[in-house]
Amino acid sequence: MGSLGRQGCLLVGVLFYLSMAIGAQAQSYPGLQAAFNSWTPKQIIPDKNGRKVQLVLNNSSSAYTGMGSKQSWLFGGIGAWIKLPANDSAGTVTTFYMSSTGPKHCEFDFEFLGNSSGQPYLLHTNIFVDGVGGREQQIRLWFDPTAAFHYYNFQWNNDVLVFFIDNTAIRMFRNLEGIVPNFMYPNKCPMGLYLSIWDGSSWATCGGRVKLNWGKAPFIATYENFRLNGCVAKQGDQASITACQNSKYALRPRNLLGMLRIRQMRQVRRDLVHYNYCDDKKRYNETQVPECKYNVL
């Protein structure tokens, strides 16, 4: 799949910005945004009520705008209503993702790949556990994500991680510990929430063939009405990690993967999938992606 040939660039980009974020002096905000730090305060417009934030990509010499939560969580439900940059958004990548830090990091992400005016966005998702990713899926959306706000969220307990859009399950990742030898599930790594918009010209749109056009800036992503309902834990603080592993969040909700969810994901897989690493036989054999056999819908 051409658009994945540049996958390495994405990984490098995200890690680079994370490490930059940690080194820099961060600015914090009132209201809900008090829960976040930003490393690009000049490109962020918080609203007065602290319910909403706009991330502005408007400076080609600072081609990243982003914020990260002060807290981190292990299990729970984390989401926000998001509206993406309209019209010509080719080359932009707007993100909403959870991540821990360090070489063995965990991460799960929504990444919206912009497109030329009138062409559809692609939603790219990935899951990293213990520093290992390579689990990309890309889907077309069944609505225009630039026309209105939609609710994007993660819910994960000790059994399964599910990605949702407007309460429709689009992707899952089961805990196969005890079933698949050496399987790693994100149940040990507290993760922060990050929001960003950046210049992904090198790979995002049609595999990098369509670049970001700075003449069309500013590109503005708006996030509002966050729901941060998880078990708070801190990376490196084993007591807080153990507490979350034994908390109600590790079990709830018990029916995260009911028949309704399975049906929704079947439909997404049938109608909307553009790329699924599980189907990429050139890239992986069954041994390399053991979860694919168990995530059959």
Ligand SMILES: *[C@@H]1O[C@H](CO)[C@@H](O)[C@H](O)[C@H]1NC(C)=O
């Ligand atoms: C980018 O947008 C921010 C917020 O609107 C503004 O303060 C800043 O001056 C803009 N920068 C450029 C280069 O236009």
Ligand SMILES: *[C@@H]1O[C@H](CO)[C@@H](O)[C@H](O)[C@H]1NC(C)=O
């Ligand atoms: C654009 O970003 C660069 C690099 O971060 C910064 O030095 C410059 O002041 C920014 N320009 C404006 C107008 O904000």
Ligand SMILES: *[C@@H]1O[C@H](CO)[C@@H](O)[C@H](O)[C@H]1NC(C)=O
């Ligand atoms: C997108 O284009 C339409 C039609 O040209 C225009 O009315 C609208 O203001 C544009 N939206 C943005 C965010 O620039």
Ligand SMILES: *[C@@H]1O[C@H](CO)[C@@H](O)[C@H](O)[C@H]1NC(C)=O
């Ligand atoms: C952009 O639009 C083209 C043409 O409709 C489509 O093939 C492609 O998947 C879209 N998304 C990206 C990120 O290139």
Ligand SMILES: *[C@@H]1O[C@H](CO)[C@@H](O)[C@H](O)[C@H]1NC(C)=O
């Ligand atoms: C799958 O690929 C790995 C890495 O290339 C290789 O070591 C392994 O033998 C392969 N397994 C099968 C069943 O082909």
